[in-house]
Amino acid sequence: MAPKFGTSGLRGLVTELTDELVADYVHAFLSTVRPGTLYLGRDLRPSSPRIAKVIRDTAQAAGVDVADCGALGTPALALASMGAKAPAIMVTGSHIPADRNGLKFYLPEGEVSKQDEAAINAAYADRSRYKGHETGACRDAPEAEARYVARYIDAFGTDALGGLRIGVYRHSSVARDTMETIFRSLGAEIVPLAQSDTFIPVDTEAVDPETRDRLRSWCHEHRLDAIASTDGDADRPMLSDETGKVIPGDILGVLTARLLGAKSVVTPVSSNDMVRRLPEFDEVILTRIGSPFVIEGMARAAHPEIVGFEANGGFLLGFEARIAAPLSPLPTRDCMLPILAPLAAAQRSRTCLTELVAALPPCFTAADRVQDIDTEKAKAFLDALIRDDTARTAFFAPFGHIATTDLTDGLRVDFDSGDVLHLRPSGNAPEFRIYAQAQNEDKALALVRHAYQSVANAVS
Structure with missing residues (x-):
């Protein structure tokens, strides 16, 4: 292709x-x-x-x-x-x-x-x-990277992360040195972890079980307050709490938007519904998946205090915010702001990341991807689910009774139970994305696991 x-x-x-x-x-x-x-x-x-x-x-x-x-x-x-x-x-x-x-x-x-x-x-x-x-x-x-580093040191202040012990999962992220420089400049102690000379395709939206196990082990071994990383080109963040548990990107987005005082939030339909349940946000605009669609949505926002974020954690700042000092707009997908903002928020409230996340409304998501798919079979499979009521009812019957469907991007199905399954082919690779949402984490993970097998049988 x-x-x-x-x-x-x-x-x-x-x-x-x-x-x-x-x-x-x-x-x-x-x-x-x-x-x-x-x-x-x-x-x-x-x-x-x-x-x-x-x-x-x-x-x-x-x-x-x-x-x-x-x-x-x-x-x-x-x-x-x-x-x-x-x-x-x-x-x-x-x-x-x-x-x-x-x-x-x-x-x-x-x-x-x-x-x-x-x-x-x-x-x-x-x-x-x-x-x-x-x-x-x-x-x-070389001034390009220096300017990016200075942006966050100036905005957060040199004591924003004082006392924290942060692991940096370096792998093959192009921003591995950048992250460490910023963390140290904000007062944190750094523990470098697992640099690789071979490229590792870290997907922050669907972190594999082996990596999750390593994060938990590293947190315990090194007594860490968090582990930070990014995807290969550093426009998607990955942040774990002090137990090594990965905080989903759309939760990082919510925490970051709150710290910045955003009034309008734009996010794809695949993001956690939590953002629509928080009273701080006066307007939530849902879009198709992809930063160009988020940017288009930001242009329609009613409030000047506008941000966007995706389920992968990439964060777009559309106004001049203030933390310790002003932070200028950066309306492109960024990894550093949604890593720093939750850490700084936890420090301000004298709590840990686990407790910061637990204080949010209970709404849990999970995601996975079926890789190396037959793209033509995947298209035919999804088209059938969208157009054929009988096929759609039969496929989703094991998960519950369908209440509503949304075709903004792929097929999102809301069940009577409140659970959600969202299916769509990737726009970047021969992969099929599966998103789930439920009232507890175990249920969300179970939905993804079950749906993964059904989808894999249909598109591989």
Whole structure:
């Protein structure tokens, strides 16, 4: 299957992301934005340096200057490029395996919309070629990561995490050093954990059982208050409490939105319903899955104090908030804010993360993914559930009686019991996502396990 745009950026197999294809997409992007300077970043996948070089060489030959930020997190690249009012390309496959990679495109004002993606695809189909006046220059731009680090030190203050002992699960996250620098600068003691020279596709939305066991073991062994990590390109957070239990990304989003004083919250339909049950939020807008849809929703919000977040934890700040000092808007998916805000909130209330989460309304979610699916079978399976009442009733009968369905993104089924199952194919990889919600954690996990087997039989 040829590389294509999914929920966030262009993705495909590394073998299909040839130099020619990458160069063609760079020209297509440059033709739509016509920049003087292009910011460039990459993650730690083995294929990323090669792809970044193609982008750099293509842009320079087209007469565009390149600010090469090297290996850094996607939100750090976005912060730098938006500050410079320049477009950017991030080479990353995010959380998917290393045999795949991709490009994330940023306009001078932030993430591309679905309309922007259509324009890039049209320029690609036309084999558009961009040409400035002369060969572009290239410079290294290490200040991009430094600016991102300073953003959080300035906003939270140097004693925000004083006394905490935080493990950093380093694996192959491009932000592993960045996280440690920020934590130390905010007063925490750091315990580095499990760096890998081989790329590990950590999916913060569906953390595997082996990783969960390691987190619990590390917390006990090192007497940690929390463990923090990210996906490969650092736009999705992972945070465990002091027992090593992973806090779901949409719960991190709720805790972060509360600390910031948000009034309008935008989040995909897959997120925990808890956000709609809290009186602090005057408006909750539900969208399709993917940050472009969240950004579109944020543009419709009624209040200026607007934030967005996804079930994977990526957080978008749409207004100038204040913590210890002002924190400027960053309307792109970020990992660091939804890690720092819950830790700082727990410190302020002199409690632990477990107690902070327990004080929220009881509403529990779980998620998993069936990998290496037959995408055509998956499409036919989901289409049948959506269009055929008999097929839908039969498939969901073991889980309860259907009360309502929602087709905002995939198929979400609410049962009379209050339980929820939500099924959708991934937009980035040959995977099928399963989300569940229930009044207790054990039930949510059981729903996902049961649904996983039924879905796997249908789409594999």
